[in-house]
Amino acid sequence: MLKGEQVSYLDGSVGDIFNILDTGGRIFKNREVLRYxxxxxxxxxxxxxxxTLARILVTSLKGSTPSNIMLYGMTGTGKTVVSRLLMKALTDRSDLLRSSMQKRFLELTASMSDPDLSVAINNAVELLGFDEVMGPDLKKDLNRPVKCIYINCQQMDTEYRVMTQIANRLAAFTEDDRLPVSGLPVDEVHDRLLAKLDETDSLTIIIMDEVDRLVYKSGDDILYTLTRINEELVRTRVSLIGxxxxxxxxxxxxSRVKSSLGAEELVFNPYNAAQLRDxxxxxxxxxxxxGSFDPDVVAHCAAIAANENGDARxxxxxxxxxAELAERDRSPKLTDLYVLQAQKKIEMDRVSQVVRTLPIQTKLVLLSVLQLKLAGRARTTTKELFEAYSFYAGRLDLTVLGRRQVVNLMSELDKLGLIQSKVISFGRHGRTTMVEASVPTTEVLACLQEGLLAKVKGMRPKLIYSTGF
Ligand SMILES: Nc1ncnc2c1ncn2[C@@H]1O[C@H](COP(=O)(O)OP(=O)(O)OP(=O)(O)O)[C@@H](O)[C@H]1O
Ligand SMILES: [Mg+2]
Structure with a gap:
């Protein structure tokens, strides 16, 4: 928005003025809605x-321990969002049930014939909390509170971290002191986790998202511990959702972990285009x-994602x-044109991310393919590629790898979808492997030449053959 330019807002509400001034755009009413x-x-x-999930979990509201559950499904099929939504609904419902029980109890005490006793009970509830005043006899009739703890096992990928994370989330419920993120013996963390779990006297549901990552990184000991934990607990009960x-x-x-964790299984199928559209x-x-977006836009995005495994993300x-591209353009409307641009941008971002994390020698092989392309070789032979690679490695004072190793790096680049190699037959003249880039030359070269490889910027490789292929 330029200085002094008149600000106009679509629905005339002043409440939106900061949104418009902030983004300069006319499309986003609420950005949060599209965030993960x-x-x-x-x-x-x-x-x-x-x-299905709610039917299994509802028993927790009646004081029983639900079976453990495993949720499966391809990426973007809604496993995380469904569990988080249910987790919220379940704790809200548990809190509501308990607070209405408490209300009824307090109403009953208020109607007692001895007003002093009624005041005393009220004061005690305020001071000690409802559960303490009820005492163990009455409390057993009141269902345990349901607590839900969500753990992302990609971030919490060791036994120690998972246990401290669960304990510390519980500490927030009981306002206890927190466990350190490292430094204690695992046995001690285990004992303190048990103590904290029992302290809450609750039904705790632990959601372990991306649990496979934890097992690949740290083995299944932690799952063994958690699936057996109810045998060690006195008051609290634990259910797991993997x-x-x-x-x-x-x-x-x-096999014991397998039968316990997989007591119930639920598979989330990929969405089709019509479902994604909804x-x-x-x-x-x-x-x-x-009115700020064409309806085709939604259908187009849905169709693209449906083609790629029905991933809602x-x-x-x-x-x-x-929408971000349309806003950057100050376009009054989100049209199909921006969907095409977005698709390219997302692909380019993915490629850049992959390229940036390649080891230096692999980067050099890719750089050679792209520089050869700039020099006129849409496709090149492994021989010519090896020459170009050796030229760049020499210029950068790097170890020059042997031909076999370069061929291995080529096949890694091929697997990542950055180049394509094909064996071409020349009849009686034999066969040769031809290599070509599968990514945009200038953008990827710019990305490759950000670090050490900046030294060879603009240096062209020699072409071995006078003619192209
Ligand atoms: N039915 C749905 N309605 C609305 N949004 C959905 C729906 N399903 C998924 N989403 C959204 O799609 C995105 C991906 O969903 P989610 O994170 O739950 O997938 P996931 O199955 O956990 O994938 P991954 O295996 O990669 O973790 C999220 O932003 C989520 O809000
Ligand atoms: Mg997920």
């Missing part, structure tokens, strides 16, 4: 999964101003990036 952390109130096309996008995950586990339409209505990413 946002949990929508409704999740279209997941009714069956929600109901989430993984690897359907074979349970096969890697000890999901996106709801999110778009919440996220964007009315992918669909939301394309929608969000399209």
């Amino acid at each position: 952390s946002y949990i929508p109130e409704t999740l279209p096309h997941r009714d069956l999964e929600i109901q 989430i993984s996008n690897n359907l074979q995950f349970l096969e890697y586990l000890d 999901i996106l339409s709801r999110r778009a209505e919440e996220a964007f101003y009315q 992918k669909a939301l990413d394309i929608l969000r990036v399209s």
Whole structure:
């Protein structure tokens, strides 16, 4: 927005003025809605999964321990969001049930014939808390509170970290002191976790998202401990919900862990294009101003994601990036054109991220393919590629790898989808492997030449053959 330029807002409400001035855009009403952390109130096309899970978990509200559950499904099928939504609904319901019980108890004491006793009970509740005043006899009739703890095992990937994380989340409930993130013997963390769990006298549901990552990194000891923990606890009961996008995950586990964690199993299927369209339409209505986007945009994003395994995250990413590009352009409307641009941008971001994390020698092989392309070789032979690679490695004072090793690096680049190599037959003249880039030359070269490889910027390799292929 330029200085002095008149600000106008679509629906005339002054409340939106900061949003418009802040972004300069006319599309986003609420950016949060398209972020990963946002949990929508409704999740279209997941009714069956929600109901199945809720039926298993509802027993916790009646004081019984639900079976452990494993949730599977490909990426972006809603496993995390469904569990988080249910987790919130369950704790809200548990709090509501308990507070209405407490209210009834207090109403009863207020109607007691001895007013002094009634005041004394009220004071005691305020001072000591409801559970203490009830005493163990009465309390057993009141269901245990349900607590839910969400752990992302990609971040919490060791036994120690998982246990301290659970204990510290419980500490927040009981306002106890926290366990240090490192330094204690595992046995001690285990004992303190048990003590803290029992202190809450609750039914604790632990959601272990991306649990396969934890097992690959640290083995299944922690799962063994957690699936047996109820045998060691006196008051609290624990249920586990494991989430993984690897359907074979349970096969890697000890058979006792496998049968306990997989007591119930639920598979989330990928969304189809029509389902993704419904999901996106709801999110778009919440996220964007009315009339600021073409309906085709939603259908287009849904169709792209449906082609790529029905991943709702992918669909939301394309929608969000399209809207950001339209806003950057100060476009009054989000059109299909921005969806195409967004698709390219997302792909380029993915490629840049992969390229930046390649080892230096692999980067050099890719750089050679791209420089040869700039020199006129849309496709090149391994021989010519090896010459170009040796030239750059020499210029950078790096060890010059042998031909075999370069061929191995080439096949790694091929697997990552950055180059393509094909064996071409020249009839009686034999066969040769031809290599070509599968990524945009200038953008990827710019990305490659950010660090050490900046030294060879602009240096062209020699071409061995006078003609192209
Ligand atoms: N039915 C739905 N309605 C609305 N949004 C959804 C729905 N399903 C998924 N999403 C959204 O799509 C994105 C991906 O969903 P989620 O994170 O739950 O996938 P996931 O199955 O856990 O994937 P991964 O295995 O990669 O962790 C999230 O932003 C989520 O809010
Ligand atoms: Mg997930």
